[in-house]
Amino acid sequence: MDNYVIEMLHITKEFAGFKANDDITLQLKKGEIHALLGENGAGKSTLMSVLFGLYQAEKGKILKNGEEVTINNPNDANRLGIGMVHQHFKLVEIFTVLENIILGVEPNAMGVLQKKDARKKVIELSKQYGLQVDPDAIIENISVGMQQRVEILKMLYRNNEILIFDEPTAVLTPQEIDELIEIMRGFAKEGKSILFITHKLNEIMSVADRCTVLRKGKYMGTVEIKDTTKEELSRMMVGRDVSFKVQKDEPNIGEVLLSVKNITMPSKINKKNAVKDVSFDVKAGEIVCLAGIEGNGQSEVISAITGLERVKEGTVTLAGKDITKLNIREKTKTGLSHIPEDRHKHGLVLDYSLEENMVLQRYWQPRFQHNGFxxxxxxxxxxxxxxxxxxxxxxxxxxxxxxxxxxxxxxxAIIARELDKEHELLIAVQPTRGLDVGAIEFIHKQLVATRDAGKGVLLMSFELDEVMNISDRILVMYEGEIVGELNPKDTTVQELGLYMSGAKRSRKEKGHAK
Amino acid sequence: MQNNKNSSKLKMQASRIMKSKGMGSFTATLLAILLGLLFGFIVMLIASPANSFNGFLTMLTGGFGRLGDVFYFATPILMTGLSVGFAFKMGLFNIGASGQYTFGMFFALYVGMMWKLPTGIHWIACILAGMIGGMLWGFIPGLLKATMNVNEVITSIMFNYIGMYLVDMFVTNNASMYVPNLTRTGYLPTTAQLPSLGVPNSNVNVSVILAIVIAIILYIVLNKTTFGYELKATGFNKHASKYAGMNDTRNTILTMIIAGGLAGLGGAFAILAPTGITGSSMTYEPINVIAANGFNGIAVALLGSSNPVGIIFSALFVSHIQRGGTQVSSFFGYKPEIIDVVIAVIIYFSAFAMIMSSAVGRLLKKRSRKEAVKELEQTLSSEDDSLKEKTEV
Structure with missing residues (x-):
C-alpha cells in the first residue's frame, strides 16, 4: 500500500442521476507512468476533474501517500503536488514563456515582480529535463510542441510530483512525440509519477508501465502493460474486438476526377501565400491523403476546392468541368461532397434538428420541397x-x-448526409478527429467503401495512423507546397514525419505532377 | 441518500418540462413582464407614493375598458415588431424600422393625396405604396450589408435620420399635402382611408386584421418554406449556410427588403387610419422627430422572442400598458412624462429581462445538455468535451 502516491478509491460521481464515474479505483505508484484509457465519454475527464478538485465525488476517497486528503479546488491539488497539462493549453498567448510559467506563483518583493530568480530556475529546469524553450519568446510565436514544453515547465516550476498529461500527443509530429515520450521516461526515473490520458494504444504500449481502463463510467481493471496486448486493451476499452488494420483491397483506379492546377491561396494571418502553386490529381477509386502539420496550407487547398474561399490563382476541374469559379451550390451539383474540418462551424446548424440538418445540402431538391414548401x-x-x-x-x-x-x-450524421447525396468526389477533412475507436473504425470503413464504389476520396488528416492506413497515395504539404508524394506501402511513419517537418522533400512543386 | 435521489428525480422532471421549447420561452416572457411591472411600480412609488397602488392597478387594467384602442395602437408596433423580429431571424439587427416606417407613411400619404383612384382600390394602393416605401428603405442597408459588409446597424440608424428629414422636407415642400398654419398634413380623402371596424370611440380599423394575417403568413414562411429554412439557417450559423451553398447575398438583401416592407406597412397602417370625427384622418407632422414606433418595435420583437405569433401578443401587451398609462395620468394626477417613463421602464425592462433570461436559459440549457448527453451514455468528442471546459476554470 505504501508505494502508492495517489489513490482514488471507489470514486462515484453522478450528474443528475447518471453515473459518470461508477466505483472507480485508480492507484498511482511512485515513479510509474500510468495510462488512463477509455473512449470519449468513458469518464476519464470526470475522474481527472475529481482529482483536480473541479468536482467533488459523491462516494469514495482520495489518498495521498496513504493519507486521506480532500481536494476542493485546483489550488488544493496544486498544494498536493498535482499538475496537469491540458489538451488545449492554458497559456496567455501574448505573454512570454517565462511570464506564463510563473503565472499565479509570481515571485515578488513588496508587489514588485522578481523575474531574475524565476528565470534562473526555469533555465535550470529546462536544462535538467531537456525541455528546450526560449524564456523570452512570446507564446503565440512558438510552435505547438514548444508550447507544450512550457506547460510541462509550469508543472515542474511548481514542484509538482504527480503529472497528468491529457492527450498530449494529439497535436505533435512523430518526432515530437518521440521526444515527449523520452521526457516522460526521464520524469519517471526522477521519481515523479505520471498519469497519461489517451486513446492511442500504440503510445500506451510503448511508454506506460500500467494501464487503467474505463468503459462507460465503469472500472474495467488495471493491467500491467508488459502482460497485455493492444488487442486486449482495446477489447477492455470498447467491449468488443476492434480491427486496427483497415480492411481494403488494391484500389481499382480509374479516370482523373479532380484536377487541381497551380493553385495559389492567400494566407489569412499574414501577407504571404498559404498555398503556393500546388497541383495534383485525384482519380476515381483512390483515396488521396493530404498530410502535413497543421497550418501548412492543407486547409486552404481544401477551401479552394470546396469554394469556402475564393481561389486566388489556378484552376480546379471536377469530372471534366472547370469548377474554379462556380458557387458552392453549383459545385455540390457537379458531384462534390464535403465532410468539413469544423463540424460545428460548417457541418451543422446546431440549433436545427437532426432532420433539418440532414437535408442541409438537399432541401432545394424536388424530393424535399414543393413550390418552396x-x-x-x-x-x-x-x-x-x-x-x-x-x-x-x-x-x-x-x-x-x-x-x-x-x-x-x-x-x-454529416457523413451520412454527404455520402448519401449523389457525388463523384468526397472530400473528408479530419473525419475522425476527437472520435473514439469504434466510431473511427466505422468512418474508415465508409471511406473505403466510397472508394470501392468508384468515387474519388480526398482525405485531409493529421492522424498519421489514419494517413498510413487509409490512403492509397499520400501528398505531404509543407509551408504551402507539396514536398512529397508517397505510397503508404513503401514508406514509414518516421519518413512521413521527416517530410512533414520539412526536413526532407522529393517533389518539386512545379508544373503538373501525375 | 434516498431523499437526495428523489430530489434529483424531481429536478430532472422539472427541467424536462422547462426544457420543452415553447414552455421555456413562454415562462421566460412572463417572468420578464413581471420584472418589468415590478420596476414600473417602483418608479410610480417614488413619484407619488399615495396614488401608486391605485394608479398601478389602473395601468394594468385600464386597457380592458378600451380594447378597440388597444388593438388600434398595437397595429403599427406589431408591424415594426415583425420587421425587427424577421430580420433578427436571419441574424440582422434592423434598427432602421423607424426610417422604414416613416418612409412607408410618406409613400402611403403621397398616393392617398396626390393620386385619384376609385373607391375600394385607393386605400389598397396606399397600403401597397407604403410597403414599397419601406422596402426601398430596407433595401439600401441590405444591399450595403450584402455586397460590402457594411454593418446594418450603422446604416439603418443613419437611414432613420435621412428618411425622417427627407420625408419632412418632401411634406413641407408639397403645397397640396401640407397645411402650413396647422404644421401638419391635410386630411386624406375618404377613399384613401382604411375601413373602420366601427368600434365606438376608437380608431380601430381593418389594418389590425391585416397585420395579424401578415404575422401568421410570416410564421408560415419562416417555418414551412425553403426560404424560411435558409433564412433561419443563416441566422443560426452563417458558416454552415455558406457551406450548404445558400445564397447569403441574395438572402440578406431579400430579408432587409421584407423587413423594410413590414415596417413600411406599419407606417401606412398608422397614417391611413380614420379618426373618430367623420371625414378626418391621421396626419403627419414634420417636426424632425424619429418615429418612436420603430424603436418600440425592437422591444416588441424582443418580448415576442422574434416569433411572429409571439409578436402579435407582445404588441398587444405593450399597447395595453400604454392605454392604461394614459388613463393613469388623467385620473391620478401623475404627470404624463412620469407615465411615459413608467411605460418605458415596463416595456424595456421586460425586453431586457427577456434577453437576460434567455442568456440564463442558454446557460441552463447548456448544463442540461451536458447532463442529457451523459444520461444517454453517449460519447462526447474530445474537443467539445464539456468536462474539459470545466477543467479550464
Whole structure:
C-alpha cells in the first residue's frame, strides 16, 4: 500500500442521476507512468476533474501517500503536488514563456515582480529535463510542441510530483512525440509519477508501465502493460474486438476526377501565400491523403476546392468541368461532397434538428420541397432511413437538436448526409478527429467503401495512423507546397514525419505532377 | 441518500418540462413582464407614493375598458415588431424600422393625396405604396450589408435620420399635402382611408386584421418554406449556410427588403387610419422627430422572442400598458412624462429581462445538455468535451 502516491478509491460521481464515474479505483505508484484509457465519454475527464478538485465525488476517497486528503479546488491539488497539462493549453498567448510559467506563483518583493530568480530556475529546469524553450519568446510565436514544453515547465516550476498529461500527443509530429515520450521516461526515473490520458494504444504500449481502463463510467481493471496486448486493451476499452488494420483491397483506379492546377491561396494571418502553386490529381477509386502539420496550407487547398474561399490563382476541374469559379451550390451539383474540418462551424446548424440538418445540402431538391414548401414528411422519412443505415444515435430521433448530440453522432450524421447525396468526389477533412475507436473504425470503413464504389476520396488528416492506413497515395504539404508524394506501402511513419517537418522533400512543386 | 435521489428525480422532471421549447420561452416572457411591472411600480412609488397602488392597478387594467384602442395602437408596433423580429431571424439587427416606417407613411400619404383612384382600390394602393416605401428603405442597408459588409446597424440608424428629414422636407415642400398654419398634413380623402371596424370611440380599423394575417403568413414562411429554412439557417450559423451553398447575398438583401416592407406597412397602417370625427384622418407632422414606433418595435420583437405569433401578443401587451398609462395620468394626477417613463421602464425592462433570461436559459440549457448527453451514455468528442471546459476554470 505504501508505494502508492495517489489513490482514488471507489470514486462515484453522478450528474443528475447518471453515473459518470461508477466505483472507480485508480492507484498511482511512485515513479510509474500510468495510462488512463477509455473512449470519449468513458469518464476519464470526470475522474481527472475529481482529482483536480473541479468536482467533488459523491462516494469514495482520495489518498495521498496513504493519507486521506480532500481536494476542493485546483489550488488544493496544486498544494498536493498535482499538475496537469491540458489538451488545449492554458497559456496567455501574448505573454512570454517565462511570464506564463510563473503565472499565479509570481515571485515578488513588496508587489514588485522578481523575474531574475524565476528565470534562473526555469533555465535550470529546462536544462535538467531537456525541455528546450526560449524564456523570452512570446507564446503565440512558438510552435505547438514548444508550447507544450512550457506547460510541462509550469508543472515542474511548481514542484509538482504527480503529472497528468491529457492527450498530449494529439497535436505533435512523430518526432515530437518521440521526444515527449523520452521526457516522460526521464520524469519517471526522477521519481515523479505520471498519469497519461489517451486513446492511442500504440503510445500506451510503448511508454506506460500500467494501464487503467474505463468503459462507460465503469472500472474495467488495471493491467500491467508488459502482460497485455493492444488487442486486449482495446477489447477492455470498447467491449468488443476492434480491427486496427483497415480492411481494403488494391484500389481499382480509374479516370482523373479532380484536377487541381497551380493553385495559389492567400494566407489569412499574414501577407504571404498559404498555398503556393500546388497541383495534383485525384482519380476515381483512390483515396488521396493530404498530410502535413497543421497550418501548412492543407486547409486552404481544401477551401479552394470546396469554394469556402475564393481561389486566388489556378484552376480546379471536377469530372471534366472547370469548377474554379462556380458557387458552392453549383459545385455540390457537379458531384462534390464535403465532410468539413469544423463540424460545428460548417457541418451543422446546431440549433436545427437532426432532420433539418440532414437535408442541409438537399432541401432545394424536388424530393424535399414543393413550390418552396418543405416536405416535412419526406424529410423525416429520409432522416429515419439514414439513422438506421448509419446507426446515428440521438435522444429523440429525427427531431433531436443537433446541439444535444454527441460528437461522434454529429460526425456520423454529416457523413451520412454527404455520402448519401449523389457525388463523384468526397472530400473528408479530419473525419475522425476527437472520435473514439469504434466510431473511427466505422468512418474508415465508409471511406473505403466510397472508394470501392468508384468515387474519388480526398482525405485531409493529421492522424498519421489514419494517413498510413487509409490512403492509397499520400501528398505531404509543407509551408504551402507539396514536398512529397508517397505510397503508404513503401514508406514509414518516421519518413512521413521527416517530410512533414520539412526536413526532407522529393517533389518539386512545379508544373503538373501525375 | 434516498431523499437526495428523489430530489434529483424531481429536478430532472422539472427541467424536462422547462426544457420543452415553447414552455421555456413562454415562462421566460412572463417572468420578464413581471420584472418589468415590478420596476414600473417602483418608479410610480417614488413619484407619488399615495396614488401608486391605485394608479398601478389602473395601468394594468385600464386597457380592458378600451380594447378597440388597444388593438388600434398595437397595429403599427406589431408591424415594426415583425420587421425587427424577421430580420433578427436571419441574424440582422434592423434598427432602421423607424426610417422604414416613416418612409412607408410618406409613400402611403403621397398616393392617398396626390393620386385619384376609385373607391375600394385607393386605400389598397396606399397600403401597397407604403410597403414599397419601406422596402426601398430596407433595401439600401441590405444591399450595403450584402455586397460590402457594411454593418446594418450603422446604416439603418443613419437611414432613420435621412428618411425622417427627407420625408419632412418632401411634406413641407408639397403645397397640396401640407397645411402650413396647422404644421401638419391635410386630411386624406375618404377613399384613401382604411375601413373602420366601427368600434365606438376608437380608431380601430381593418389594418389590425391585416397585420395579424401578415404575422401568421410570416410564421408560415419562416417555418414551412425553403426560404424560411435558409433564412433561419443563416441566422443560426452563417458558416454552415455558406457551406450548404445558400445564397447569403441574395438572402440578406431579400430579408432587409421584407423587413423594410413590414415596417413600411406599419407606417401606412398608422397614417391611413380614420379618426373618430367623420371625414378626418391621421396626419403627419414634420417636426424632425424619429418615429418612436420603430424603436418600440425592437422591444416588441424582443418580448415576442422574434416569433411572429409571439409578436402579435407582445404588441398587444405593450399597447395595453400604454392605454392604461394614459388613463393613469388623467385620473391620478401623475404627470404624463412620469407615465411615459413608467411605460418605458415596463416595456424595456421586460425586453431586457427577456434577453437576460434567455442568456440564463442558454446557460441552463447548456448544463442540461451536458447532463442529457451523459444520461444517454453517449460519447462526447474530445474537443467539445464539456468536462474539459470545466477543467479550464
Amino acid at each position: 418543405i416536405k416535412k414528411k419526406e424529410m423525416r422519412d429520409y432522416t429515419e432511413g439514414l439513422i438506421k443505415q448509419y446507426d446515428i444515435r440521438s435522444g429523440h430521433g429525427p427531431t433531436s437538436s443537433a446541439r444535444g448530440m454527441s460528437g461522434g453522432n454529429q460526425q456520423k
